Amino acid sequence: MSFINDPITFLAEWITQFLGGFLPEAWVTFIVTLLGVIITASFGLVFVIFLIWLERKIAARFQDRLGPNRAGPFGLLQTFADIVKLITKEDVIPEKADKLTFNIAPILSVVAVLLIWAVVPFAPGWIGTDLNVGVLYIAAVGSFGILSILMAGWSSNNKYALLGAFRAVAQLISYEVPMLVTLMVPVLLARSMGMMTMVESQDLWFIFLAPISAIIFLVSSIAEVGRTPFDLIEAESEIVAGYHTEYTGMKFGLFFAAEFLHAFTIGVLFAIFFLGGWRGPGAEQFRLLGVVYLMLKGLLGYFVVMWVRSTLPRIRIDHMLAFNWKFLTPLSLALLVMTAILDKVFGDTALRFPVLLAGNGSVLLVTWLALRWTSRRHTKERRVFKKRPVAKPA
Amino acid sequence: MTVEQAVFLFTSALILFSGFMMVTRRNLVHAALYLIVALFGVAVIFVLLEAGFLAVVQVLVYIGAIAILMIFAVMLTRGDISKEQEPVNADFGWALMLAALFCFGLIILIGQWPAVNSQAPALSAETDTVFELGSALVSPDAYVIPFEVASVLLLAALIGALVVARPHKKSK
Numbered sequence: 001m002s003f004i005n006d007p008i009t010f011l012a013e014w015i016t017q018f019l020g021g022f023l024p025e026a027w028v029t030f031i032v033t034l035l036g037v038i039i040t041a042s043f044g045l046v047f048v049i050f051l052i053w054l055e056r057k058i059a060a061r062f063q064d065r066l067g068p069n070r071a072g073p074f075g076l077l078q079t080f081a082d083i084v085k086l087i088t089k090e091d092v093i094p095e096k097a098d099k100l101t102f103n104i105a106p107i108l109s110v111v112a113v114l115l116i117w118a119v120v121p122f123a124p125g126w127i128g129t130d131l132n133v134g135v136l137y138i139a140a141v142g143s144f145g146i147l148s149i150l151m152a153g154w155s156s157n158n159k160y161a162l163l164g165a166f167r168a169v170a171q172l173i174s175y176e177v178p179m180l181v182t183l184m185v186p187v188l189l190a191r192s193m194g195m196m197t198m199v200e201s202q203d204l205w206f207i208f209l210a211p212i213s214a215i216i217f218l219v220s221s222i223a224e225v226g227r228t229p230f231d232l233i234e235a236e237s238e239i240v241a242g243y244h245t246e247y248t249g250m251k252f253g254l255f256f257a258a259e260f261l262h263a264f265t266i267g268v269l270f271a272i273f274f275l276g277g278w279r280g281p282g283a284e285q286f287r288l289l290g291v292v293y294l295m296l297k298g299l300l301g302y303f304v305v306m307w308v309r310s311t312l313p314r315i316r317i318d319h320m321l322a323f324n325w326k327f328l329t330p331l332s333l334a335l336l337v338m339t340a341i342l343d344k345v346f347g348d349t350a351l352r353f354p355v356l357l358a359g360n361g362s363v364l365l366v367t368w369l370a371l372r373w374t375s376r377r378h379t380k381e382r383r384v385f386k387k388r389p390v391a392k393p394a
Numbered sequence: 395m396t397v398e399q400a401v402f403l404f405t406s407a408l409i410l411f412s413g414f415m416m417v418t419r420r421n422l423v424h425a426a427l428y429l430i431v432a433l434f435g436v437a438v439i440f441v442l443l444e445a446g447f448l449a450v451v452q453v454l455v456y457i458g459a460i461a462i463l464m465i466f467a468v469m470l471t472r473g474d475i476s477k478e479q480e481p482v483n484a485d486f487g488w489a490l491m492l493a494a495l496f497c498f499g500l501i502i503l504i505g506q507w508p509a510v511n512s513q514a515p516a517l518s519a520e521t522d523t524v525f526e527l528g529s530a531l532v533s534p535d536a537y538v539i540p541f542e543v544a545s546v547l548l549l550a551a552l553i554g555a556l557v558v559a560r561p562h563k564k565s566k
Contacts, residue, residue, distance in 0.1 A: 026397065101427065132524050136450045143458040147430065150461050154423055169461050176458070193524060 006287045008126055012036070040128055044117050045110075048261045052079045055260065055306055062310035089249035094157055097246065101155035105148045106247065106254035112144035113262045120268060121195045123278045123290030134195035135183055138269065139176070142224065145262070146172045149233070152255070153243035164242025167317065168226065168233035174321060175223035175230075178216055178328035185213040185339050186273040199277030207274040209356045210339060212364060214274040216332050221266035222305055223324070225259060229312040232320060267301030268294065275300070334363055402442055409435035426464045430457055444517075447524050 012032055019028045053068065053076060060067025068075030093102060116138055118128035131137050146169055153165020187193050189209055190201040207214045223230040234242030244255045271277060275297045278290030315323070338359045346355045409432050416428035433456040440449035504510060517523070530536040 098423075101423075131446055131450075132522060133447050133450050136447070136454065140450045140454040140457075143454060143461065146461045147457060150464060151427070154464070166465060169465055173458065173462065 006125070008287070036128065040117050041114050044114055044261055044265075045257070047264070048257050049079045049083070051260050051264050051302070052082075052257075055263075058303070058306050059310045062307070083253070086250045086253040091251065092246075092248045094246050096157045098155035098157070101151050102246075103251070105152035105155060106244075106251045106258075108144055108148035108151065109258040110254050110261070112141055112148060113258050113265055115141040115144070116265050116269070119195045120294075121199050121272065121277055122294060123287035124284055126287060126291070127196055130194055130196045132192070132194050134198070135187055135193045139180055139183070142172075142176065145224075145258075149243050152247070156243070156246035158246050160240040161243050161245045163239050164233050164245070167239075168243060171226065171230065171233060171320060172224055174324045175220045175328075178324060178332040179220035179224060181329070181332040181336055182213045182217045182220065183273070184336050185210045188336075188339055188343055195272060199272060199279060202276040202279060204353060205274060205276045209353060210274070210335070210360065211357075212360050213332070213335050213339070214270070216328055216335070217273065218266070218270055218301065218304065220324075220328060221270070222308060223320075225262045225266060225305075227259070227263060227305065228309045229315045230320060231314055232317055235314060263305050264298060264302050267303075267305060268298035270301035271297035331363070331367055334366075335360070338363055398442060402439070405435045405438045405442075408432075409439075422467050423464060426460055426467060430460050433457065433460070445523070447527060 012035075015035070016028055016032055019031060023031075056078070057067040057075070068078035071077040071081050093099060119131055119134040119137055121127040121130070149168040149172070150165045153161045153163075153168070156162070186198060186206050189206055190198045192198065192201070226233045232238075234244070239245075244252055247255065271294060277297075278294045280289065280293035283290035283293055339356065342355050342359045343352070346352050412428040412431040412435065416425050416432060419425040419428060433452065437449045437452040440446075440452060531541045532538055
């Protein structure tokens with residue numbers, strides 16, 4: 001294994017040999033694993049500094065502005081200035097707050113996102129730990145995120161923060177349902193819950209086999225992050241800032257960083273589940289290329305998230321719940337049943353791609369007809385006002 | 395002492411400690427948070443037993459569920475939930491006696507179970523535990539009937555909840 005083909009394994013082997021000279025084996029394993037954890041976690045946290053700049057810049061272009069452009073070339077150093085500002089701010093803890101819970105919550109929110117990166121397959125052989133239940137693990141650590149929001153909202157001892165936390169839990173737990181059901185579709189297609197197997201089995205990207213599931217996954221993931229149009233949990237016109245109303249300085253910064261990192265993470269997960277992960281020309285040979293492919297595909301998913309965020313307004317809370325329970329959940333269940341049956345019958349034949357695509361198309365058609373039918377029914381119920389005289393130009 | 399033993403001892407101590415803290419806290423939300431720590435400790439024990447699937451499901455089901463539990467605790471308990479309340483009432487003695495009896499019975503039952511003293515054969519490295527579990531759940535000579543009965547029960551609960559929550563048309 002040469003350095004150019006696989007630098008991480010090369011370095012890991014070199015460190016193992018170097019430390020093995022004077023340390024017992026258990027310690028060497030411990031130190032090398034610890035280094036791996038630190039590298040993976042810092043990669044995410046350092047990348048988020050770049051992401052915040054990128055998102056501000058792109059959101060600015062969407063809104064016909066320039067975005068940060070003073071600190072450094074293209075405003076690249078703006079985030080560093082913001083970090084310094086956040087660190088030097090006074091750290092205020094409300095007098096009646098529950099101190100321990102209040103201080104743990106922001107840390108937990110970042111940890112919940114960083115934990116996902118433990119099962120992200122960066123390149124062939126580069127994965128924190130290749131759990132055989134990787135997909136389920138991602139869903140499980142997501143519940144720490146919900147918990148951190150609830151802890152933050154409750155411990156602040158502020159009515160608006162608690163209301164924000166209530167909304168957050170209602171929204172996140174609801175949208176977990178279509179997200180998990182949709183995640184079953186790539187699991188079915190890959191016949192494994194392991195993340196590495198998931199990528200390796202995508203000779204044909206799953207987005208071609210399950211296009212609607214891919215869209216549902218992206219939509220419910222955006223709701224899981226709580227970004228516009230699903231940002232009811234921090235709707236500033238209604239409940240000040242939601243669950244992080246009382247947070248100041250870097251503690252607020254941690255919630256902020258967790259949100260951006262989570263948004264990018266769902267882009268990366270979208271790339272892994274539906275866009276073939278690290279796969280691309282030459283990725284097997286030069287593993288660093290695999291990381292580049294994964295990051296590019298992840299940024300593509302992230303761009304869609306940003307696009308939605310800067311385009312759509314916030315939706316109403318009853319619309320948010322109705323959209324989830326009356327549209328996304330039935331649709332994702334229908335897709336799951338359809339994919340399970342068709343993939344069982346045609347899974348190993350050449351017909352897999354056309355049949356699954358046709359199945360997706362027919363589900364889409366049925367959904368469209370059902371929506372048309374219900375909308376016609378609603379139109380009948382709508383009140384029709386008497387025609388009033390209109391001023392006409394003379 | 396191996397690393398695994400050290401982790402086991404630490405986790406068990408943590409579970410016992412947070413279990414104790416959970417039942418003695420006067421604040422309902424603190425009790426719920428300690429419950430989460432205890433259940434997370436159980437997930438760690440599952441990982442030590444190489445039951446990855448169970449560990450992940452433990453975190454997914456319990457920690458997600460406790461978030462909902464906390465919300466209901468906030469909404470349904472009377473008055474201010476931050477108010478400190480006495481955690482025991484007049485039936486403390488009965489509860490203690492029943493719990494002691496139950497614990498004693500469990501210890502005797504588990505002690506008589508033959509699997510306690512024998513060591514289970516090690517799984518070969520190629521066994522995919524999730525695959526085995528999945529096959530067992532739908533295999534006719536394993537757990538297909540309990541599995542299906544449980545799903546029918548859950549469906550019944552779901553429909554029952556819908557019927558209860560549905561607006562009655564007559565009362566219009």
